Amino acid sequence: MYGPVTAVKDLSLAVRRGEFLTILGPSGSGKTTALMLLAGFEAPTQGDILIAGKSIAAVPSYRRDQGIVFQSYALFPHLTVRRNLEFPLEMRGMNAAERASRVKRMLERVHLNEFGDRLPSQLSGGQQQRVALARALIADPPVLLLDEPLGALDRNLREQMQGEIKSLHREFGKTTICVTHDQEEALTLSDRIVVMRDGRIEQTGTPEALYDRPRTRFVAKFLGEANILENPAFPIEADTVQPSGTMAMIRPERIRVLTPAASRSADTDQRQSVTGIVDDMIYAGPQRKYTVRVGENVLIVREHVASGQPVFHSGDEVRLDWLRSDVRLVVA
Incomplete structure (x- = not known):
């Protein structure tokens, strides 16, 4: 709740292991609050949050072992690409040799092996997004959270990065929860979509099912x-x-x-x-x-x-x- 406003109401949702699930909705629908609850940046006033059967509702965000990608990328501006990727590994106590090896492999995977010594300000928007994705994945988290991950990119870059995100999801198999208001993005990326309205789930289903068989006028009009x-x-x-x-x-x-x-x-x-x-x-x-x-x-x-x-x-x-x-x- 935000003061007298209940941002998310009666939200009950199970996410399958390895699934790419997108929470879709207009501004004020509660989708971002749902993600903030999962990330640990907000605490639920009621209910619980479980990962693999264990409650994490009272666990602070820095101990939840989740990878997070923000719309603004949130890269450390004073650190090189290589140091940005090393940071989460260093915080987990990984030794220098293993850090260097894992960073090298990840830079090659996201096609940035020649950019490791650059600062974020020296990269394009698409390159910064790749660094943000690589940093979220490098520590091998069980869950990946994406907050409007492509909102800052132009149309051509968005389409290119949609393909990259799908490829990374297939390769790493991470349980991924994405929040967006972009219907095309949701249809392209998702195994399932959750459409939210006024803090509640309006309908859940595969992209094909929601587009072809919407149950409500709202879903029909919002999704295309x-x-x-x-x-x-x-x-x-x-x-x-x-x-x-x-x-x-x-x-x-x-x-x-x-x-x-x-x-x-x-x-x-x-x-x-x-x-x-x-x-x-x-x-x-x-x-x-x-x-x-x-x-x-x-x-x-x-x-x-x-x-x-x-x-x-x-x-x-x-x-x-x-x-x-x-x-x-x-x-x-």
Whole structure:
């Protein structure tokens, strides 16, 4: 709790050994507080924290034997890369020869063997992130905690480092808990994702399950784009009966945009079609994004750019269709 505010409520979560689990949520959802509790920088007012069956709730952070990577990297600015990596080993009483050997291997692993004598200020953002990851892993901790690890990098570097983090996770097999608000990062890196909202867990599952089968409107909208068909101007055809209190949802990439006179596909009996008017088209490299007005509803459609396909513009009449099996039902 922070004064009268309860930052995390009724949080119950088990993390499997060797799993990469991401806690995802918007600002104020409680995700960072959850990580701070695991790291020992905050103490729970109720409940317990167990690692391998042993309580660590009362154990100070410096005795928890965890590797931590912060968004700001938190490298020692006055120490070289080599000394930054040596520091956690020195604190554990490792002898000089073993320290030097382990640092050498780790520098080679993160492709920084030529940068050992540089200061952090002499490195790029991606190189600093590699040093931070190497320092967190070098002492062989049972648990690795990542706090918005790629938030300070530009898009290209983020994608590059996502691949590096996945590679390191496969190689070292560490139980990893990552906190982020970046949906793409969570989908790319995780074995499982925990979506948090207002201090509670909204839904937990694999990236595929959460994206394809969200249970709530919040998860559907937060984890990618979603067309929520609330009080639609047309009847919804789905493979299951729609219970009271639910809304239909369909992902933009599941919808096809066609000319009204386009021939019907062989699986037309499994599809629903509606007609609408294009409000806008945005070209985004490999994709086109359409917003299409159907009665009082506006649907988002994303299609991959391919040669020979028609391109629609504002004011064009189009036909939208989708498989009934791609319709999902979510609660508010």
